[in-house]
């Protein structure tokens with residue numbers, strides 16, 4: 001089997017006047033954890049539905065494990081586990097019974113299903129709740145049961161839509177760690193659709209920034225910053241005095257520095273690598289005092305805020321006015337994390 005588990009080629013979906021997905025091309029490798037990140041209405045759910053063979057593309061193709069999702073949806077469904085954001089269980093059945101039921105739907109013999117379900121309940125930290133009714137599970141427990149439920153058929157790919165919705169921060173950390181461990185140990189490919197930048201940043205190997213049906217950028221987080229900000233990926237804050245025109249010009253001579261902005265006694269220096277030592281040397285040589293120096297590499301929330309919320313250095317890159325109105329949710333707690 002090819003190393004590319006998900007292959008999307010020029011995928012397009014139109015609903016009347018709306019282009020929900022617009023000539024999307026993307027490949028995801030076996031064992032990769034890929035974050036599909038985008039504001040409401042970006043086209044994430046539509047893409048997932050086409051991947052699962054539940055919605056027909058207007059044009060283009062999508063293949064999962066080598067099978068065309070549109071033409072061979074049953075083969076695709078056998079290999080893909082999908083955890084929607086509003087998963088449902090039989091409330092009066094226990095965790096174990098729910099898993100065995102799903103296994104039966106997937107043609108797994110009863111004894112094998114029970115053995116596998118018990119192992120999975122242990123794996124997702126629900127061993128103590130094996131015989132408890134699903135209706136009595138907390139939100140976090142339900143999500144973990146959901147994960148066990150998608151894993152029971154031994155999928156090659158799992159698609160998770162906002163898997164941490166409604167879970168407390170500790171539960172979120174545990175669930176994300178569990179997803180990561182499972183993916184790495186079992187070589188399961190994970191497609192994680194989310195608004196939560198910090199969570200995506202914690203576990204994804206690569207991220208696609210999706211807006212208005214198009215992928216604006218795709219790559220590892222540091223690559224995204226480079227793609228979106230044309231190399232102004234590192235920001236160094238300096239407090240020094242006195243700040244003279246001459247000092248600013250000398251700093252601009254350092255090769256990796258792209259822009260120097262001054263506000264009062266503070267300089268914001270945009271560059272494409274860490275040049276703190278050259279900056280310190282230049283300031284001290286100029287006879288100025290160095291009071292503060294710190295470096296900031298961009299995480300996803302800065303990437304988002306700089307790119308979409310008017311703080312961008314390259315504001316001409318806005319796709320259209322709508323992009324600015326959209327918001328990803330970054331809770332205060334996530335920002336701190």
Ligand SMILES: Nc1ncnc2c1ncn2[C@@H]1O[C@H](COP(=O)(O)OP(=O)(O)OP(=O)(O)O)[C@@H](O)[C@H]1O
Pocket residue numbers: 015018019020038039040041042043044045046047
């Ligand atoms: N069945 C449908 N009929 C008409 N338009 C639709 C339909 N489903 C989605 N759309 C439109 O397609 C666009 C993409 O929607 P989609 O649900 O894929 O976005 P999303 O990124 O999943 O958003 P969210 O994060 O809110 O779930 C939106 O403009 C939406 O209104």
